[in-house]
Amino acid sequence: MIYLFLEDRFEEVEALAPIDILRRAGADLKTVGESGRVVTGAHGVSVMADLLESDVSFDNMDMVILPGGPGTSNHEKSAVVRDALLYCEKNKKLIGAICAAPSVLGHLGILRGKKAVCFPGFEAELEGATVLQDPVCVSQNVITARGAGVAIEFALALTAAVFGDKKSEEIRKSIQCI
Helix, strand or coil: EEEEEEECCCHHHHHHHHHHHHHHHCCEEEEEEECCCCEECCCCCCCECCCCHCCCCCCCCCEEECCCCCCHHHHCCCCCHHHHHHHHHCCEEEEEEEECHHHHHHHHHCCCCEEEEECCHHHHHHHCEEEEECCCEEEEEEEEEEHHHHHHHHHHHHHHHHHHHHHHHHHHHHHHCC
């Protein structure tokens, strides 16, 4: 199961692109509302989450994805998000974070010895990481991306990590992202 956590004031495209692309690929992905079933993004788009935090199960967790945006600090306020991230790191499960969200990984020590990218200005928060300037970065079990403008590339990298390059390229072509 892939869990994508939605925090209040999330960056909409950073959440919706991975949801769409991964579900096109056939992923079992559930959105999790950190503050309830209806979560409102940074630009006023409300999303009905599939699950509440209390519904998250570590028994079937394969990946956690964090969108960024102005509400990124809300991720760190959630014990479920923190525990899910630490579980994924300990068990070498996949972790995806985009924009400001890689800062959460840095604060938890998940980026030590890894490469990572983030939205400009958050580099100091990527504690222990070698910070790159690439649009998307895959380093061990962690996939990070710079921001909303690369949300599709981020989603395709997540897809490649789960389903392989062939499936990711198939999706890329089907959406005309050439």
